[in-house]
Amino acid sequence: MPSSLAGACGLHPRRAAVAACNRCRRGFCRECIVEHQGRMLCPACIELLAAEATHSRVGIWLWIRVLLQSGFAIFAFYMVFYVLDRHLARIPPQLPLP
Ligand SMILES: [Zn+2]
Ligand SMILES: [Zn+2]
Numbered sequence: 001m002p003s004s005l006a007g008a009c010g011l012h013p014r015r016a017a018v019a020a021c022n023r024c025r026r027g028f029c030r031e032c033i034v035e036h037q038g039r040m041l042c043p044a045c046i047e048l049l050a051a052e053a054t055h056s057r058v059g060i061w062l063w064i065r066v067l068l069q070s071g072f073a074i075f076a077f078y079m080v081f082y083v084l085d086r087h088l089a090r091i092p093p094q095l096p097l098p
Pocket of ligand 1: 021022023024025026041042043044045046
């Protein structure tokens, strides 16, 4: 894998590289390299970053949902036992358990 700008474009072997991707450090031609949020990136890295961003967003929402659901589950669990406990406390002790 060439790492210097002296080589050819990573996607077009017949074109000379004019800039290196900030992420993968490979050289690319003027047509391939794209400025993305202040960084020079190749198309593959932009796709990768976009996929990562989408993935992390989904991950955060998944975590929020899991936290909310588990929080609600714990609350519901607690309430059920709280109510059960209060009901059981009123049942005379001589009654046989079901
Ligand atoms: Zn790259
Ligand atoms: Zn190219």
